[in-house]
Amino acid sequence: MLLQQSSLFESMNKQGFEEIVFFSDPKTGLKSIVAIHDTTLGPALGGTRIWNYRSEAEALSDVMRLARAMTMKAAGAGLNLGGGKAVIIGDPERIKSENLLRSYGRFIETLGGRFITGEDVGTSLEDVRVIASETKYVTGVKYDPSPFTAYGVFHGIKACLDYLYGDRSMEGIHVAIQGLGKVGFELAKLLLDEGAKLTVTDIDGRKVKACIDIGGECIEYVESKRIYSVECDVFSPCALGGVINDSTVKRLKCRIVAGAANNQLENERHGEILSEMGIVYAPDFIINAGGLITVANEYMHGDVDIRMLKKEIEKIGDRLGRIFRMAESMPDSSGNPMSAARAAEIFAFERIEKISEMKNIYIP
Amino acid sequence: MLLQQSSLFESMNKQGFEEIVFFSDPKTGLKSIVAIHDTTLGPALGGTRIWNYRSEAEALSDVMRLARAMTMKAAGAGLNLGGGKAVIIGDPERIKSENLLRSYGRFIETLGGRFITGEDVGTSLEDVRVIASETKYVTGVKYDPSPFTAYGVFHGIKACLDYLYGDRSMEGIHVAIQGLGKVGFELAKLLLDEGAKLTVTDIDGRKVKACIDIGGECIEYVESKRIYSVECDVFSPCALGGVINDSTVKRLKCRIVAGAANNQLENERHGEILSEMGIVYAPDFIINAGGLITVANEYMHGDVDIRMLKKEIEKIGDRLGRIFRMAESMPDSSGNPMSAARAAEIFAFERIEKISEMKNIYIP
Numbered sequence: 001m002l003l004q005q006s007s008l009f010e011s012m013n014k015q016g017f018e019e020i021v022f023f024s025d026p027k028t029g030l031k032s033i034v035a036i037h038d039t040t041l042g043p044a045l046g047g048t049r050i051w052n053y054r055s056e057a058e059a060l061s062d063v064m065r066l067a068r069a070m071t072m073k074a075a076g077a078g079l080n081l082g083g084g085k086a087v088i089i090g091d092p093e094r095i096k097s098e099n100l101l102r103s104y105g106r107f108i109e110t111l112g113g114r115f116i117t118g119e120d121v122g123t124s125l126e127d128v129r130v131i132a133s134e135t136k137y138v139t140g141v142k143y144d145p146s147p148f149t150a151y152g153v154f155h156g157i158k159a160c161l162d163y164l165y166g167d168r169s170m171e172g173i174h175v176a177i178q179g180l181g182k183v184g185f186e187l188a189k190l191l192l193d194e195g196a197k198l199t200v201t202d203i204d205g206r207k208v209k210a211c212i213d214i215g216g217e218c219i220e221y222v223e224s225k226r227i228y229s230v231e232c233d234v235f236s237p238c239a240l241g242g243v244i245n246d247s248t249v250k251r252l253k254c255r256i257v258a259g260a261a262n263n264q265l266e267n268e269r270h271g272e273i274l275s276e277m278g279i280v281y282a283p284d285f286i287i288n289a290g291g292l293i294t295v296a297n298e299y300m301h302g303d304v305d306i307r308m309l310k311k312e313i314e315k316i317g318d319r320l321g322r323i324f325r326m327a328e329s330m331p332d333s334s335g336n337p338m339s340a341a342r343a344a345e346i347f348a349f350e351r352i353e354k355i356s357e358m359k360n361i362y363i364p
Numbered sequence: 365m366l367l368q369q370s371s372l373f374e375s376m377n378k379q380g381f382e383e384i385v386f387f388s389d390p391k392t393g394l395k396s397i398v399a400i401h402d403t404t405l406g407p408a409l410g411g412t413r414i415w416n417y418r419s420e421a422e423a424l425s426d427v428m429r430l431a432r433a434m435t436m437k438a439a440g441a442g443l444n445l446g447g448g449k450a451v452i453i454g455d456p457e458r459i460k461s462e463n464l465l466r467s468y469g470r471f472i473e474t475l476g477g478r479f480i481t482g483e484d485v486g487t488s489l490e491d492v493r494v495i496a497s498e499t500k501y502v503t504g505v506k507y508d509p510s511p512f513t514a515y516g517v518f519h520g521i522k523a524c525l526d527y528l529y530g531d532r533s534m535e536g537i538h539v540a541i542q543g544l545g546k547v548g549f550e551l552a553k554l555l556l557d558e559g560a561k562l563t564v565t566d567i568d569g570r571k572v573k574a575c576i577d578i579g580g581e582c583i584e585y586v587e588s589k590r591i592y593s594v595e596c597d598v599f600s601p602c603a604l605g606g607v608i609n610d611s612t613v614k615r616l617k618c619r620i621v622a623g624a625a626n627n628q629l630e631n632e633r634h635g636e637i638l639s640e641m642g643i644v645y646a647p648d649f650i651i652n653a654g655g656l657i658t659v660a661n662e663y664m665h666g667d668v669d670i671r672m673l674k675k676e677i678e679k680i681g682d683r684l685g686r687i688f689r690m691a692e693s694m695p696d697s698s699g700n701p702m703s704a705a706r707a708a709e710i711f712a713f714e715r716i717e718k719i720s721e722m723k724n725i726y727i728p
Contacts, residue, residue: 007420009395009453012388019471022384024376031373056371089373107383112476 008060015068019114020060023107028100030088032107033059035067036115037083040352040359043113044084045139045296046070047120048104048131052091063087069263069285075348077289078315079296084115092122098130105134113137118295139299145291148309150186152290152316153260156282157191157234159317160256163324164280170194176222176230176254179239180207183260183288187238192218201227202239229253237261244270249277258282271341275327282320283344289316323347372424379432383478384424387471392464394452396471397423399431400479401447404716404723407477408448409503409660410434411484412468412495416455427451433627433649439712441653442679443660448479456486462494469498477501482659503663509655512673514550516654516680517624520646521555521598523681524620527688528644534558538596540618542588543603544571547624547655551602556582565591566603593617601625608634613641622646635705639691646684647708653680687711 012020019036033056036044046067053059063085071083088095088104108117108131118140119128125141132138157175158168173196177184180202188198192215199220202208212219222230228243228251235254237243241263249270257264257279264284265271274281290313297304297312327343376384383400397420400408410431417423427449435447452459452468472481472495482504483492489505496502521539522532537560541548544566552562556579563584566572576583586594592607592615599618601607605627613634621628621643628648629635638645654677661668661676691707 008386009388009420012386013390016390017388019388019474020386022372022376024373024381024383026377026380056373110383110476110478112474114474 011064015064016071017064017067020064021111023104025100025103025107028097028103029090029095030100030103030107031090032086032088032104033063034086034108034111034115035063035084036111037064037067037085038071038352039082039114040356041075041082042080043116043137044070044082045074045116045118045292045299046083046085047140048086048088048117048123048128049120050088050090050092050096050122053087053089056089059087059089071352072345072348073285073289073292074296075351076283076286076319076344077293077296078319078351079293081116081296084117085120086115086117088122096127101127101130102134105131105138108137109135111137116299140295142298143294143304144182145294146182147186148294148313149183149260149288149291150190151310152293152313153183153187153236153238153258153287154190155314155317156287156320157236157256157258159320160234160258160280160282162317163321164255170196172197173234174199174232175234175236176200176227176232178224178227178235178237178243178259179261180204180211181239183291184236184238185211187236187260188219189214199227199230199232234258237264242266244274246270249273252277252279254279256280256282258287259284260288262288265341268339268341271339274341275337275339280324281340283323283341285348286319286323286344287316319347375428379428380435381428381431384428385475387468389464389467389471392461392467393454393459394464394467394471395454396450396452396468397427398450398472398475398479399424399427399448400475401428401431401449402435402716403446403448403478404720405439405446406444407480407501408434408446409438409480409482409656409663410447410449411504412450412452412481412487412492413484414452414454414456414460414486417451417453420453423451423453435716436709436712437649437653437656438660439715440647440650440683440708441657441660442683442715443657445480445660448481449484450479450481452486460491465491465494466498469495469502472501473499475501480663504659506662507658507668508546509658510546511550512658512677513547513624513652513655514554515674516657516677517547517551517600517602517622517651518554519678519681520651520684521600521620521622523684524598524622524644524646526681527685528619534560536561537598538563538594539598539600540564540586540591540594540596542591542599542601542607542623543625544568544575545603547652548600548602549575551600551624552583553578563591563594563596598622601628606630608638610634613637616641616643618643620644620646622651623648624652626652629705632703632705635703638705639701639703644688645704647687647705649712650683650687650708651680683711 021034023032067083067085074081116137162168175196176199197218201222201224208221228248231253234256236259238260244264245266323343327338327340330338385398387396431447431449438445480501526532539560540563561582565586565588572585592612595617598620600623602624608628609630687707691702691704694702
């Protein structure tokens with residue numbers, strides 16, 4: 001018996017999945033699961049993760065979780081794309097080979113463009129280029145999305161300031177950045193350029209030093225665990241997921257949480273707690289969509305007009321404003337406003353529902 | 365946890381599966397699994413079965429078993445097709461609707477012709493036509509394959525007679541037919557036309573009567589359970605699978621087993637027992653491929669030239685002759701010939717292996 005009684009279809013239905021595909025090629029050792037969550041808005045886009053899962057069940061539940069998140073992110077970013085994700089099971093160091101990636105690429109090609117993929121954990125830009133030698137359904141091989149993610153977060157922070165203070169200016173605004181990776185570092189530069197003061201942390205001392213070299217007196221460093229309790233305007237998580245959790249949320253002394261990390265809230269309830277604390281939360285999948293907008297434009301247009309792309313990414317700010325107002329306008333039965341995180345989900349799925357209603361026509 | 369530790373990929377690898385797809389559409393109640401076993405020779409062809417499986421595990425194991433059998437059948441028939449199968453989970457009477465079949469058709473279309481489908485248990489010709497309104501990847505809607513299956517079995521029986529007696533003539537040959545459905549009845553007519561004597565059985569008395577109306581004195585009827593022990597030249601199973609089993613094999617008093625039913629041997633060992641008993645066995649998936657050859661020709665050519673099609677089906681006889689000689693030429697360590705059933709599997713897979721070796725070239 002391969003499937004337990006707890007049904008895959010039941011789980012697909014409950015979460016709104018259209019399709020899950022298992023691809024196997026023993027000649028190359030390829031074992032891949034592709035999850036296509038929702039294609040109402042367009043083809044499903046999502047990276048290919050190579051990971052040494054302990055079991056197929058773990059791989060399946062991960063690929064489903066990630067695919068569904070991509071649907072929300074694409075819908076929330078106003079893109080004409082659906083959500084999907086792929087995993088290849090195995091230790092990337094041990095299983096990755098040109099043959100395996102090419103075999104995987106041939107399988108992706110058979111999906112006929114219903115699923116478009118790119119880089120993710122365990123796959124490099126080089127890997128994606130090998131996959132692309134067998135399929136045209138890849139993206140993110142020309143432009144590094146990180147600076148564009150940072151650019152979107154920067155404009156998202158401005159929108160939060162505008163909503164809270166009625167002023168978008170960064171002058172004298174204090175931002176605590178958790179993580180100075182490709183996105184966090186770029187964000188720090190954008191903020192410094194406009195006169196913000198920063199408190200930063202990173203486990204890599206060299207990154208902290210490089211940042212201080214740029215910002216000088218405008219930057220203060222704190223140990224990783226102290227970043228949560230920095231008194232500041234904006235706390236900006238740009239590293240790990242799940243950082244807003246039971247042990248951290250009560251320590252926050254910021255007015256705004258707005259950063260680039262995925263899945264910042266450990267669960268939905270932490271979004272409500274932020275709302276109750278009066279902290280403005282920029283839903284992660286809305287504010288960090290700049291990278292996705294970049295790879296989507298690369299896929300659709302090949303070459304990207306950077307000026308046009310930046311204009312599109314700046315809209316992340318307007319979108320956050322709409323979501324904050326939406327949340328205010330939908331209080332619960334006790335009169336408390338809806339959490340911004342919840343409002344963002346509704347915002348994303350409403351778009352899918354509207355298009356879905358329009359789709360029952362015959363196009364020959 | 366949706367998958368148990370006993371791995372779906374392990375099972376796919378062991379049996380040589382390329383791809384298994386789960387399609388879900390809660391709006392129409394569609395829950396479908398498509399298994400694509402092997403596409404070395406061409407797109408995977410296999411019917412769509414609607415069945416009220418007790419569990420998803422049962423549906424999965426059934427669709428995999430049936431898909432693999434289609435690979436062997438297509439390869440053994442010399443067709444440029446691979447093997448696949450689809451199941452839709454549910455009671456056909458309760459779940460079937462135009463919406464469900466159309467939704468299923470749209471999913472089949474997304475496979476881009478890697479899988480071609482048609483009628484099977486639980487689906488009618490009408491259903492396949494509804495599916496065809498959403499996808500071009502269907503076949504078997506123009507020509508009834510049953511008479512062509514019968515035509516192939518008829519020529520297969522001639523080949524067995526030639527191999528055993530050195531004479532293809534049907535004159536005075538005694539054939540016991542189990543089952544007078546669409547194929548069995550047509551076979552009876554072909555045999556009577558060339559002077560054979562028949563013993564027949566069917567649970568439906570009207571079918572027996574209709575047959576006797578045609579054959580008169582040349583036909584004898586026996587009860588279902590007595591058909592195995594009829595002393596005859598040919599026993600022709602044209603009804604259920606698994607009829608050559610521990611309880612029936614020792615009762616056979618025929619020289620040849622050659623019929624239209626699928627999966628006649630309960631398991632591989634029963635093929636060896638027939639061989640040891642000196643009974644010539646025409647492997648089912650070789651001799652009953654006339655219907656598949658018909659739907660394959662319909663798919664490839666749209667309209668079928670019946671004369672050309674019959675020529676192609678007649679080759680089933682030559683193919684059986686080759687398989688019998690192959691079995692003789694490969695004795696086991698005790699000097700006993702290989703069973704024809706085993707030789708037929710080798711015959712089919714050898715073709716796939718040869719083509720597979722040739723396929724590693726780049727076609728732009």
